[in-house]
Amino acid sequence: MNFALHRRATVLLAVLAAALVALPWVADNYLISVATLILFLAYTGQAWNVMMGFAGQLSLGHSLYVGVGAYVAGGLFFHFGLGPWAGLWIAILVCMLLGAAIGFLAFRFGISGVYFALLTIAFAEFTRIGFDHIPWTGGPGGLFLKVAQRDQVDLLHFRGPPAMYYYSMLVLAAGALALCAAMLRSRAGYYWQAIREDEEAAQALGINTFRWKMLAVIVSSAMTAVSGVFFAFYYNNLFPEQIFHISRSIEIILGPIIGGVGTLFGPILGAALLTVLSDGITELLAAFGWEIPGIKQVFYGVVLLGVVMFLPNGIWPPIARRLGIGR
Amino acid sequence: MSLLTAQGLQKSFRGLRAVHEASFELPEGTINALIGPNGAGKTTIFNMIAGVYPPDAGKIHFAGRRIEGLRPDQVCAAGIGRTFQIVKPFAGLSVLDNVVVGALQRSPTVAHARAHARHVVERLGLGAKRDLLASSLTLPDRKRLEVARALATRPRLLLLDEVMAGLRPTECDQLIDVFRDMNRQDGLSILLIEHVMRAVMALAQTIVVLHHGEVIARGAPAEVVRNPTVLECYLGEETEV
Numbered sequence A: 001m002n003f004a005l006h007r008r009a010t011v012l013l014a015v016l017a018a019a020l021v022a023l024p025w026v027a028d029n030y031l032i033s034v035a036t037l038i039l040f041l042a043y044t045g046q047a048w049n050v051m052m053g054f055a056g057q058l059s060l061g062h063s064l065y066v067g068v069g070a071y072v073a074g075g076l077f078f079h080f081g082l083g084p085w086a087g088l089w090i091a092i093l094v095c096m097l098l099g100a101a102i103g104f105l106a107f108r109f110g111i112s113g114v115y116f117a118l119l120t121i122a123f124a125e126f127t128r129i130g131f132d133h134i135p136w137t138g139g140p141g142g143l144f145l146k147v148a149q150r151d152q153v154d155l156l157h158f159r160g161p162p163a164m165y166y167y168s169m170l171v172l173a174a175g176a177l178a179l180c181a182a183m184l185r186s187r188a189g190y191y192w193q194a195i196r197e198d199e200e201a202a203q204a205l206g207i208n209t210f211r212w213k214m215l216a217v218i219v220s221s222a223m224t225a226v227s228g229v230f231f232a233f234y235y236n237n238l239f240p241e242q243i244f245h246i247s248r249s250i251e252i253i254l255g256p257i258i259g260g261v262g263t264l265f266g267p268i269l270g271a272a273l274l275t276v277l278s279d280g281i282t283e284l285l286a287a288f289g290w291e292i293p294g295i296k297q298v299f300y301g302v303v304l305l306g307v308v309m310f311l312p313n314g315i316w317p318p319i320a321r322r323l324g325i326g327r
Numbered sequence B: 001m002s003l004l005t006a007q008g009l010q011k012s013f014r015g016l017r018a019v020h021e022a023s024f025e026l027p028e029g030t031i032n033a034l035i036g037p038n039g040a041g042k043t044t045i046f047n048m049i050a051g052v053y054p055p056d057a058g059k060i061h062f063a064g065r066r067i068e069g070l071r072p073d074q075v076c077a078a079g080i081g082r083t084f085q086i087v088k089p090f091a092g093l094s095v096l097d098n099v100v101v102g103a104l105q106r107s108p109t110v111a112h113a114r115a116h117a118r119h120v121v122e123r124l125g126l127g128a129k130r131d132l133l134a135s136s137l138t139l140p141d142r143k144r145l146e147v148a149r150a151l152a153t154r155p156r157l158l159l160l161d162e163v164m165a166g167l168r169p170t171e172c173d174q175l176i177d178v179f180r181d182m183n184r185q186d187g188l189s190i191l192l193i194e195h196v197m198r199a200v201m202a203l204a205q206t207i208v209v210l211h212h213g214e215v216i217a218r219g220a221p222a223e224v225v226r227n228p229t230v231l232e233c234y235l236g237e238e239t240e241v
Helices: A003-026 A029-054 A063-080 A084-108 A114-131 A162-184 A187-197 A199-204 A209-235 A246-259 A266-287 A295-310 A316-323 B042-050 B072-078 B095-106 B110-123 B139-152 B169-186 B197-203 B228-235
Strands: B002-013 B016-027 B031-035 B057-062 B080-082 B157-161 B189-193 B206-211 B214-219
Touching: A003 A029, A003 A162, A003 A316, A029 A162, A029 A187, A029 A209, A029 A246, A029 A266, A063 A084, A063 A114, A063 A209, A063 A246, A084 A114, A084 A209, A114 A246, A162 A187, A162 A209, A187 A199, A187 A209, A187 B095, A187 B110, A199 A209, A199 B072, A246 A266, A246 A295, A266 A295, A266 A316, B002 B042, B002 B189, B016 B042, B016 B057, B016 B189, B016 B206, B031 B042, B031 B169, B031 B197, B042 B057, B042 B072, B042 B080, B042 B157, B042 B189, B072 B080, B080 B139, B095 B110, B095 B139, B110 B139, B139 B157, B139 B169, B169 B189, B169 B197, B189 B197, B206 B228, B214 B228
Parallel strands: B016 B214, B031 B189, B031 B206, B080 B157, B157 B189
Antiparallel strands: B002 B016, B002 B057, B206 B214
């Protein structure tokens, strides 16, 4: 990337960052909650993208890490009063071990492609069913964290007004973007992309593909665990049926797919577009007094169909070309 | 001193004997060709050396070390680079980034690898195309990229699997010059599988001829092309080279 392009990208990014930082001053709580959801999906999509977009390993069960991350931190808080900041690290650790176990099983025994994807679904599904039967998690009745919504920001207990959650998610999403950008330019990024493009050729160039695929899964599961912890302390109620459900996994991956798999801004753009448009449609219909159940899913389907047909690489690449910036 | 020694290599695929008792050695700093009709077992021998699959029996020594049964990445780390007969570019990456992946094998940092990759890309005549996506290259350029990527791993021995196939004679000659240069300047040893006899005769110091998985002749090009068995099995009576 030459200097002029680099500068243009930096300016655009700065404008976007300024707008996002300023948002809570101009937006009401509803808008802030929509923006928080966008950032949540952007962050989680970014985490999924490390595995699929960078290293080419399709996970259709990322709800597993959101759910386990949420339940570990939420459960430790609920049962032992362990604060979110301590629980966060334990949740990350548990999810990394889980990711490593699944990765090891798959890569050690040469399970790849759709079979790998099936394996990820299987793990999410049987964890969902298992959690329904574990008393510690509250079972199907759910786990409810004590809500003590304050007007004061209490970062230590991760309690505060909507703007605090918004800013937390903004920091996470920005951090994930920076981390992914740095990883792409590192040895890991080159090796992952080589594995994604052609595993046999990558191996012939001296890449221990098992080790680097494992790293991708572990990084991705660790990042996703953080979304889970956020989820637990933001929504304060956890149901296996919801959090591990395959529809959540699909929701996570729609953003990056629509935005552009393997790109840095695709997951962000995809999450924004999907959330704004689907909430917009729901609002619009509500304004006319219509409430159509399932309209969101129909909308997702139509958008996905359109993107697959007309922009198979996602909507970010053509926009990036038009703006004259990379990735 | 011999860089690579193969002793009694055997490989069968479900009862089909692909390679039988193949033995040969490649002296350090030489260019050698492996020729023979289709199905003679050339690519099978390549794959056994490169670690794609282990031989059923036999030994492969490289630089004083047993390498049979190692994984492809370990073979590469030991100092053997390879190209694929059906080229395998990283289609979604730029030409330069393709080569950087190879260069990282022996570079401490990405910056170091990029500098080395630029040099290799220039040398293979892809300098003007280094920022293009590999998927946009023509077949001759893809073949060059395949060679550049393998070379970037700084191998002591380069395995070339039919890199000349599909190239026009002038393109072929350019690549011949590149290989000759690398052999003379850097002391790179090369083992090539090739049907293009023009390239074989121009490059190889020794030729190993395979037929039905067995080595039927070995020696200097001039001897091999006059060997009656080779003429009968592969080159044909009328061949003029």
